[in-house]
Amino acid sequence: MARFELGDDSVVVVIGSGAGGGTLANELCQKGIKVVLLEAGKRESPETFVNDEWAAFVQTAWLDKRTTSGSWRVARDFPNLPAWICKTVGGSTVHWAGASLRFQEHEFKTRSVYGDIAGATLLDWPIGLADLEPYYARAEAKMGVTRTNGIPGLPGNNNFRVMYTGAKRLGYKTVHTGRMAINSRARDGRSHCLQIGFCFQGCKSAAKWSTLYTEIPAAEATGKLDLRSECQALQIQHDASGKITGVLYADKDGRQHVQKARVVCVACNSIESPRLLLNSASSKYPDGLANSSGQVGRNYMRHTTGSVYATFDRPVHMFRGTTMAGIIQDEAGHDPKRGFAGGYELETLSLGLPFMAAFLDPGAWGREFTRKLEGYAHMAGMWIVGEDMPQASNRVTLHPTEKDRFGLPIPNVHFDDHPNDIAMRAHAYRQGAAVYRAAGAREIHEVPPYPSTHNLGTNRMSARPQDGVCNSFGQTWDHKNLFISDGSQFTTGAAENPTLTIVALAIRQAEYLADQMAKNAI
Amino acid sequence: MKRILDRRLFLRTAASTAATVAVAGGTTVIAASNGAWAMTLSAFDAATARVLLVMTRDLYPHDMLGDVYYAEVVESLDKKAKADPRLAETIREGVAALDRATGVPWLQLSPGGRLEVLKAMETSPFFQTVKGETLVGLYNNKLVWHHFGYQGSSAEFGGYLHRGFQDAGWTMQPDAEASPPPPA
Ligand SMILES: Cc1cc2nc3c(=O)[nH]c(=O)nc-3n(C[C@H](O)[C@H](O)[C@H](O)COP(=O)(O)OP(=O)(O)OC[C@H]3O[C@@H](n4cnc5c(N)ncnc54)[C@H](O)[C@@H]3O)c2cc1C
Ligand code: SF4
Numbered sequence: 289m290a291r292f293e294l295g296d297d298s299v300v301v302v303i304g305s306g307a308g309g310g311t312l313a314n315e316l317c318q319k320g321i322k323v324v325l326l327e328a329g330k331r332e333s334p335e336t337f338v339n340d341e342w343a344a345f346v347q348t349a350w351l352d353k354r355t356t357s358g359s360w361r362v363a364r365d366f367p368n369l370p371a372w373i374c375k376t377v378g379g380s381t382v383h384w385a386g387a388s389l390r391f392q393e394h395e396f397k398t399r400s401v402y403g404d405i406a407g408a409t410l411l412d413w414p415i416g417l418a419d420l421e422p423y424y425a426r427a428e429a430k431m432g433v434t435r436t437n438g439i440p441g442l443p444g445n446n447n448f449r450v451m452y453t454g455a456k457r458l459g460y461k462t463v464h465t466g467r468m469a470i471n472s473r474a475r476d477g478r479s480h481c482l483q484i485g486f487c488f489q490g491c492k493s494a495a496k497w498s499t500l501y502t503e504i505p506a507a508e509a510t511g512k513l514d515l516r517s518e519c520q521a522l523q524i525q526h527d528a529s530g531k532i533t534g535v536l537y538a539d540k541d542g543r544q545h546v547q548k549a550r551v552v553c554v555a556c557n558s559i560e561s562p563r564l565l566l567n568s569a570s571s572k573y574p575d576g577l578a579n580s581s582g583q584v585g586r587n588y589m590r591h592t593t594g595s596v597y598a599t600f601d602r603p604v605h606m607f608r609g610t611t612m613a614g615i616i617q618d619e620a621g622h623d624p625k626r627g628f629a630g631g632y633e634l635e636t637l638s639l640g641l642p643f644m645a646a647f648l649d650p651g652a653w654g655r656e657f658t659r660k661l662e663g664y665a666h667m668a669g670m671w672i673v674g675e676d677m678p679q680a681s682n683r684v685t686l687h688p689t690e691k692d693r694f695g696l697p698i699p700n701v702h703f704d705d706h707p708n709d710i711a712m713r714a715h716a717y718r719q720g721a722a723v724y725r726a727a728g729a730r731e732i733h734e735v736p737p738y739p740s741t742h743n744l745g746t747n748r749m750s751a752r753p754q755d756g757v758c759n760s761f762g763q764t765w766d767h768k769n770l771f772i773s774d775g776s777q778f779t780t781g782a783a784e785n786p787t788l789t790i791v792a793l794a795i796r797q798a799e800y801l802a803d804q805m806a807k808n809a810i
Numbered sequence: 811m812k813r814i815l816d817r818r819l820f821l822r823t824a825a826s827t828a829a830t831v832a833v834a835g836g837t838t839v840i841a842a843s844n845g846a847w848a849m850t851l852s853a854f855d856a857a858t859a860r861v862l863l864v865m866t867r868d869l870y871p872h873d874m875l876g877d878v879y880y881a882e883v884v885e886s887l888d889k890k891a892k893a894d895p896r897l898a899e900t901i902r903e904g905v906a907a908l909d910r911a912t913g914v915p916w917l918q919l920s921p922g923g924r925l926e927v928l929k930a931m932e933t934s935p936f937f938q939t940v941k942g943e944t945l946v947g948l949y950n951n952k953l954v955w956h957h958f959g960y961q962g963s964s965a966e967f968g969g970y971l972h973r974g975f976q977d978a979g980w981t982m983q984p985d986a987e988a989s990p991p992p993p994a
Contacts, residue, residue: 339963340963341950342950441987441989441990443989443991443992444984444989445970446975446976446978449982449984449989452981452988464988464989465988465990472990480993481969481971482968483975484965485964485970486965493965602978603978604978605977607961608961608970609969609975640962641954641955641960642950644949645870645945645948645949646945653945657870661949
């Protein structure tokens, strides 16, 4: 592995090693570009992962304090845990489930297609599906997505079989084990899925794609990657002209360093990325970097989620096997007749007993609750993933008083559902319940959203500088050598799980960056 | 089998109000009179532990689980309280508040009466702390999992690929396009 000097201002500094940052770093290294990859978390491996929900959560989740506000139930049930995100080499691709779907064409043009929805800050993306298609194809090949590139689908587990039974009886058409970045056959030096069932805890067979054991070692093999784990970026620095010059970070012993840079790419996920830009405020940029539009931190999206679990007379053992290999796509389109704009996917999801107890009905106690939990082995579960409306007031801001251990303000995450989100969730709960009733459910449990696993939109891309933070390549409008490289650049959220799109955008950004660097434009 | 055994154990335990208490050198040991479980305490006194034992079960009652699992939660809370005087104080005050609520010692109330008192205290830090500890501690105890049919860690057994991940035979057989066969 390479080591570059702190004063080497020819490197690209990528902050965050997850889906966006890990992929971008590798793509750049493959092109011969020197990369310093700063990652706040430790480096684990499939050997150190544990099949234990709480232990894995403590091992790799981001646990630094955050606060919440707004009317979402997460603020009440998990006031200091707005999101389930990882802090480890590989980022949230360590805990992700692997569902990898392309956006639909209209989802890049929501303002035009959905119209002016009161209270929503809808905006068309500055790119369309056609622009992304070649990059989607490369992302799918890289990640080994099932049902693409001739890779067979995963075998359906019990949880899928229950979903399939209900969905077919209800007349749903597009029902299968999903497009998953999980090997159904051994591929790319990694095993096939062993149906271990702990996808959310880190895949011990490495069948599931994670930048931790794909992109990052590939980048290391080029000799162009200097990965610094347990190094947290604190501030991005600039010169008098506004050009970005480097990154101040703290290493694992708390010592602070400045790494000089030719280009800086921010990929800390949609809470920490805007936080870092806001915490980098200076006398020249009192509102934070890249924030002349005032959009940094705004339009926070988390998908309209929720879960439907159901208890059956016969055993299901939903925890056996792949957590999310099952999908119903019939509700994913835009059909305003249903009473809301946009669509949603229904995907299988299971939790182990410890997390089920925590999430089934947060706050509940007593006999009614324990009676439900005693049906655990007979439960099936699905997750709703729908497009939520961007709103200016749904926002990541700096806490006015509370600071982290480096003395920097912690982030507050404010969220209120939009009426469109509420209408969509109600529809999805009804349809999910209907699926399970058709499969013979004895009892239905509507489960409120978990802390956000999909965090999007807080540095959105736009066609015009006044509408967003970056252009279609993630290049910030205000600083041409500062890039946004994660899901925070999403203009809108679409109905699909976001990671495939984050990876496709990272591949596209790497191409643009290399080209701009070769032309000495940055 | 285990389940039935445990239920009997619980019934006997619950029926026997007399648990043995021994205090030696700042450590309290409470043992169920039938020998099914014992708690070693260093922060709480026996009366506090007895209240917590009943309270943890009132919060998350499972007739199929013996007292031993609730006792483990109390023990772990005791360990934390030993290291955290503020927590110890919260618990002591909370237990006193339970007794003050109706003027009758909380443990002497009817089950319904106990629940009413708990309900009224739901937002207190005491209640929230005990609830959170019980929720995590009880359901994270690997020994309770089989009572719920949860099998826990599976990587060491090669996952479920050959261990019943598709055995819900009462469901429809998906077509091969929707659910291709597993690798040979
Ligand atoms: C349980 C779970 C299941 C999921 N399932 C799916 C799924 O099936 N499909 C899907 O598409 N998506 C899924 N996701 C979401 C997916 O993981 C994210 O969309 C994706 O990983 C986001 O990529 P990212 O690059 O934006 O951020 P991340 O992957 O979260 O990476 C950000 C990295 O930045 C680091 N970092 C943050 N701040 C700093 C700093 N100041 N200095 C240095 N490093 C920093 C973090 O430690 C982290 O490693 C799931 C997520 C979770 C938690
Ligand atoms: S089910 Fe498959 S993908 Fe998930 S953890 Fe197990 S082996 Fe990995």
